[in-house]
Amino acid sequence: MAGRGKLIAVIGDEDTCTGFLLGGIGELNKNRKPNFLVVEKDTSVTEIEETFKSFLTRNDIGIILINQFIAEMIRHAIDAHMQSIPAVLEIPSKEHPYDSSKDSILRRAKGMFSADDFR
Amino acid sequence: MGLDPASLRLDQQLLQFMDQLEILEEKRQKLNTLIEEGWFNISKARYSMGNKHVSALQYASDMEPLVHVYESQTEKGDVEFKCVRTEDKAEELRESDTVETIGPTEGGLRRRVNVKKKENKEEKDTSKDECEKDPQFNSTSEKSPCRHQDPLKWFGILVPQNLKQAQTAFKEVITLAAEISTLQSAIVKTRLEMQSQMKDKQKIVSELKE
Numbered sequence A: 001m002a003g004r005g006k007l008i009a010v011i012g013d014e015d016t017c018t019g020f021l022l023g024g025i026g027e028l029n030k031n032r033k034p035n036f037l038v039v040e041k042d043t044s045v046t047e048i049e050e051t052f053k054s055f056l057t058r059n060d061i062g063i064i065l066i067n068q069f070i071a072e073m074i075r076h077a078i079d080a081h082m083q084s085i086p087a088v089l090e091i092p093s094k095e096h097p098y099d100s101s102k103d104s105i106l107r108r109a110k111g112m113f114s115a116d117d118f119r
Numbered sequence B: 001m002g003l004d005p006a007s008l009r010l011d012q013q014l015l016q017f018m019d020q021l022e023i024l025e026e027k028r029q030k031l032n033t034l035i036e037e038g039w040f041n042i043s044k045a046r047y048s049m050g051n052k053h054v055s056a057l058q059y060a061s062d063m064e065p066l067v068h069v070y071e072s073q074t075e076k077g078d079v080e081f082k083c084v085r086t087e088d089k090a091e092e093l094r095e096s097d098t099v100e101t102i103g104p105t106e107g108g109l110r111r112r113v114n115v116k117k118k119e120n121k122e123e124k125d126t127s128k129d130e131c132e133k134d135p136q137f138n139s140t141s142e143k144s145p146c147r148h149q150d151p152l153k154w155f156g157i158l159v160p161q162n163l164k165q166a167q168t169a170f171k172e173v174i175t176l177a178a179e180i181s182t183l184q185s186a187i188v189k190t191r192l193e194m195q196s197q198m199k200d201k202q203k204i205v206s207e208l209k210e
Helices: A014-022 A045-057 A068-073 A075-080 A104-113 B003-049 B087-114 B120-143 B151-155 B161-209
Strands: A007-012 A036-038 A061-067 A087-091 B067-073 B079-085
Touching: A007 A014, A007 A045, A007 B067, A007 B161, A014 A036, A014 A061, A014 B003, A014 B151, A014 B161, A036 A045, A045 A061, A045 A068, A045 A075, A061 A068, A061 B067, A061 B161, A068 A075, A068 A087, A075 A104, A087 B161, A104 B003, A104 B161, B003 B161, B079 B161, B151 B161
Parallel strands: A007 A036, A007 A061, A061 A087
Antiparallel strands: B067 B079
């Protein structure tokens, strides 16, 4: 456990972010950049995608938590991320229960038994 | 010749893969239940405090993370995430701070007022106290930069019990999230290994056919 620990980032609706910030993951760095994004009705997909990509490039973030319905909006960006750090974890949201068939990791695991793997 | 060991290895890895998926499923269910519990408590707190009092508007302008994740590579090559909470240490420091700051300042004032009135013997006693207390006072000034505010205080000093319960639930969710991330990494690693071994097996099969 040498060196400074990494942060957990959240992209989610208001209650999800509030909950995780209550849990103590919130940080505003020297440039006043937060490690969370509260997605509201008027938040654009571009903004979500840019924030997600900025979290991927930040080397102080270890895990990114994202509501599954938001992950669906930027699925291409999530599927393109193949590195193990930061780990991307899809979580349910208040209005959208967790669906394992949509989870990027489980879809990859499911692909293990598809015809493509035998080629 | 080499077909049987390759098949055995593949079978073992497949079993391991299935086990990992099963554990992941269990942890996922636990995580979902905890998150739901957290939301429910946040909603209850919002109902009792008012709509605007539990919202993003209440977030502090300065935030310090109380949880850090440490990642390490295991022997197999997958990444292990470990969640470490700094809050407990900070609270201990804060508690010790309050005890120390009140004590020495009061003692110091009393000493100054009483210096003229009291006899030399008493002065000696107070000087002893001073020697004892001064290092403590200095230590508080060293500790003061370490200020971790409990996020609960963003929402007020006397917050409903529900908000505290929500905090507890989300703290557990954070720990679980680190465990699930470790599992996900292990699953991806096992999958890659299985794919490469599958290819090896295909090669052996084609060689045997020829």
